[in-house]
Amino acid sequence: MGELIPGLPEEVARECLVRVGFDQLPVVRRISRQWKSEVESPEYHRLRRAEGLARPVLALVQARPAAAAGDAGPAADKQHSSAAAASGGPANSYRMVLLDPAEGRWAPLPAPPGPAGSLPLFCQVAAVGGAGQGRKRLVVVGGWDPETWAPVDAVLVYDFLTGAWRRGAPMPGPRRSFFACAAVGGAVYVAGGHDEEKNALRSALAYDPERDAWAALPDMAEERDEPRGLCAGGRFVVAGGYPTQAQGRFVGSAEAFDPAASAWAPVRDGLLEDGACPRTCCAAPGAAGRLYMLRDGHLVARDPAPGAAWRPVAPVPEDARTAATVSAIPGGRVVVIGSGCHGGDQAVYVLREEAGKGASWERAAAPPEFAGHVQASCCLEI
Known part of the structure; x- marks a missing residue:
């Protein structure tokens, strides 16, 4: 087989391919048989995770x-x-x-x-x-x-x-x-x-x-x-x-x-x-198993320990409390997507819980074409 990228050492070429955005993988896969084999290999995805590129x-x-x-x-x-x-x-x-x-x-x-x-x-x-x-x-x-x-x-x-x-x-x-x-x-x-x-x-x-x-x-x-x-x-x-x-x-x-x-x-x-x-209601990924859900305008959480009770985490911003979707993602973050009224544009908020610092919301930008x-x-x- 030839070089992954002509003129570049294999390890450098592999580093370039590892950094391809997730939405470009189908295009990269069609460039050549060698690139297709590379991005489909378990080693490729292991490298992305090891370098913090899988998100x-x-x-x-x-x-x-x-x-x-x-x-x-x-x-x-x-x-x-x-x-x-x-x-x-x-x-x-x-x-x-x-x-x-x-x-x-x-x-x-x-x-x-x-x-x-x-x-x-x-x-x-x-x-x-x-x-x-x-x-x-x-x-x-x-x-x-x-x-x-x-x-x-x-x-x-x-x-x-x-x-x-x-x-x-x-x-x-x-x-x-x-x-x-x-x-x-x-x-x-x-x-x-x-x-x-x-x-x-x-x-x-x-x-x-x-x-x-x-x-x-x-x-x-x-x-x-x-x-x-x-x-x-x-x-x-x-x-x-x-x-x-x-x-x-x-x-x-x-x-x-x-x-x-x-x-x-x-x-x-x-x-x-x-x-x-x-x-x-949603579950945090991984073995921890913490649950989250909305209740009376608040995000509440429940740890997996036997007998654990739901505890308040933070009030949800008013413009995201209606028709909300709640998703827990790695890193102790929770994403709430909702609107201020039925039929309103969607607002996206990301919450991060940090030990000793409590919880805080950050609004994520949603372009008009993604406001549905x-x-x-x-x-x-x-």
Whole structure:
């Protein structure tokens, strides 16, 4: 094989390639077979992490700038009017956007396949791969058709190395809405939600993007409509939700699926309070497992120690308290994206907790073309 970059020592050329921005990797990969082999190698990604070049970014399902909120067709059914209101009135067209909160850098991904070129309304997104778990991918699951508002079983997979979307194997079983979803290890887990007859579900599934295959999991102990899915302590935690007959009266209980044991177990330490909507609950990455959520205009946190209680961290700025999305990222930081009123432009704030210094918010710049409502998010390292 020839030189990576003609005229440069191999170690210098490799240092240059390691510093390529995440949004340029698909272009670099197409330059030559040698460059393709380099950026696809585990050693390349190990070097990026070792030199501090791999950084956390947020993948956001965000309304396109031209889409007007609140005019997307028929009104949502009464059961989920609260969900539609929380979204500021869903727009017809959503896209995937990457946000580097440290640098305030925004980058839209290519439009997904399909005639509408839009992600489904109320879809879920999870990131898999990296650190020995295969190539880094985003997996978009389910949601509603943006034109008919009918639930879909679609799966869309974005590969960061190819810079392209592909359709994945459809989600089996009843077409479910408002389900829990999270990535644990190299798989994406789905549980609960409701079917097309508005019956709350106990069933659960796992999707392997490497094999493009779904597997059925044991049922949960309880029906859970509108639960929250979390990756915590290497388990898939399904928090809150409500049974068919309760219709919006959230329970505080939670269940956790252990992939190693292939079994569910109750989370016995009172994860949430009865009546608390778990929509803004998120888990910090890594083994620590600290949880965050919004409550009465405040960000609150809960440590994983048995019997730990939720504690206030900081009041959320008023222009981000409505329809907020909360994401925890490495380095003790939390990103809140919301608006001051339903349908308002989105404000982005990053909070950092430092020992002995308390917590402080810093507003991240959001250009006008990235001011649309964010309906789902996940954190990944690129």
